Amino acid sequence: MADPAELSARLVAELTEAGDLVPQWRAAFQAVPRHRFVPDTVWVQDGDRRLVPVDRADDEARWLELCYANDFVVTQVDDGVPAEPGRVGRDISSSASRPDVVASMLAALEVEPGMNVLEIGTGTGWNAALLAERLGDDKVVSVEVDPAVADRARRVLWDAGYEIAVAATDGALGCPSFAPFDRVIATVAADQVPHAWAEQSRPGGRVLVPWTTDFHNGALVSFTVEPDRTMRGRIVGNVAFMRLRAQRGRHVSLARDVRHVEQARCSSTGLHPYDVLGEYDVSLAVGLKVPRCKLIVRHDDGGAYAVWLVDPWSGSWASLEHGPGAETFPVRQHGPRSLWHEVEAAYHWWEDLDRPTADRWGLTVTAEGQHVWLDDPGNLIGPSCPDQGGQ
Ligand SMILES: C[S@@+](CC[C@H](N)C(=O)[O-])C[C@H]1O[C@@H](n2cnc3c(N)ncnc32)[C@H](O)[C@@H]1O
Incomplete structure (x- = not known):
């Protein structure tokens, strides 16, 4: 030994x-x-x-x-x-x-x-x-x-x-x-x-x-x-830690939170999931813009994977299927929020901001709360309001 x-x-x-x-x-x-x-x-x-x-x-x-x-x-x-x-x-x-x-x-x-x-x-x-x-x-x-x-x-x-x-x-x-x-x-x-x-x-x-x-x-x-x-x-x-116990929020379970699959709104997207989820700078920015959206990725043995977005508070979910070599990806969404559309909009927002890297973001914390800013503490960025419309 x-x-x-x-x-x-x-x-x-x-x-x-x-x-x-x-x-x-x-x-x-x-x-x-x-x-x-x-x-x-x-x-x-x-x-x-x-x-x-x-x-x-x-x-x-x-x-x-x-x-x-x-x-x-x-x-x-x-x-x-x-x-x-x-x-x-x-x-x-x-x-x-x-x-x-x-x-x-x-x-x-x-x-x-x-x-x-x-x-x-x-x-x-x-x-x-x-x-x-x-x-x-x-x-x-x-x-x-x-x-x-x-x-x-x-x-x-x-x-x-x-x-x-x-x-x-x-x-x-x-x-x-x-x-x-x-x-x-x-x-x-x-x-x-x-x-x-x-x-x-x-x-x-x-x-x-x-x-x-x-x-x-x-x-x-x-x-x-x-x-x-x-x-x-x-x-x-870039460090990932478990959360403070009181801030763990809701636990997401696909078996419990993904419901009414047969009623899902179906569409497709040409935005590759890796461009959003696999790139640190993008996924950080999407997280700032799209609150209460938990991400789960499930791989299968054949190289395909599915991306699940779940908001257990509103009962909304979205899934996106990725098959090897595919250029468009089927999307299903359900619930009051259209989570994939929110994520896509946040990706374009990040592009329009000139694709900021992680080190350009900052945070101010006072007794009243916290604010996110870009480059300068005066340039505040708020999260978007969850989309209530549904599609
Ligand atoms: C990643 S571990 C810490 C590693 C540790 N510093 C070491 O050297 O092994 C995170 C710890 O934070 C604790 N924790 C979670 N919420 C907390 C809280 N609200 N206050 C204090 N500790 C907390 C967890 O119980 C866990 O033991």
Whole structure:
């Protein structure tokens, strides 16, 4: 079986070579053994993309490889609630984040010695330990909403020699008793960014947040906190995280939410689904313009795939079929919204804006709410109103 120290050295070398691990964080990555933070039972996808457990006691070599792969490790499903008999699908509810994402986010946090940091989403405690290794135990506070996950992280951190405060509470509220902070890092995604993180920051502080829409998960925003606690920031990276628990919204199930297929409105489109869904800059922009639209893609063995757009709140859905080599694609839509038409309109809106790249978008968050802007904080962009007409 491979030696954890060798696996760790291999991972550090890989991250360094890829440019994800900057010199300032290398010693911390070398000092904190990731496998000490990963629970004995983790979850992997089987051939049918179902999450199944891998136990250290059954296959320690595989478990160790998972701990030191440059990938996220699923450490809890379904909020830790055992599955009811017959339930097959499980949902990820806690994980150890991908090492390259952790390294890039820590670099983007731009910490200096002496700074106080608040982490939202303790999970395994690995990221908190990395922060403590660089800044000192008394400079790091971490908040985890799941009491069992928080308890475990506290114990593991303690056993590994890190006396870090871990609060079991809703991270959207921050951690006022330890404020003010110079840096806040969320390792969990928000679609509505909590203003408490700015209220508990020092002016000039930085707040780093994976920001998500229903359509597109994957925008890291680096905010600066202004003296009046307004926070403004731009998209600086592409990272996908699970959402804050209270912002998870509705779970979409095609079996439950796609109804009345025989009554669907049928049409076709010449817009290739890859041009909209496969391109990061486009899919990000579509997510800004088309709210409450969840995206599911289903591949079959022959290279064909179907794109499903579902708004479980209004009961609207759309599907688009893609066959290999096809140039037009059949579309079906049902419900008060015509979701594919909204997505197509958002694509043309993005084209008309001169195809902005992700780094041109920014976000302003105040106590009153949040606004998206393009290039300049004065150039606000609102989401479109869901189409109520139907077609
Ligand atoms: C991707 S994991 C965090 C990874 C972690 N930083 C690590 O090093 O392993 C996200 C964590 O955020 C937690 N979480 C979800 N909603 C939260 C909330 N409202 N407040 C605090 N933590 C939350 C989840 O329970 C989960 O453990």
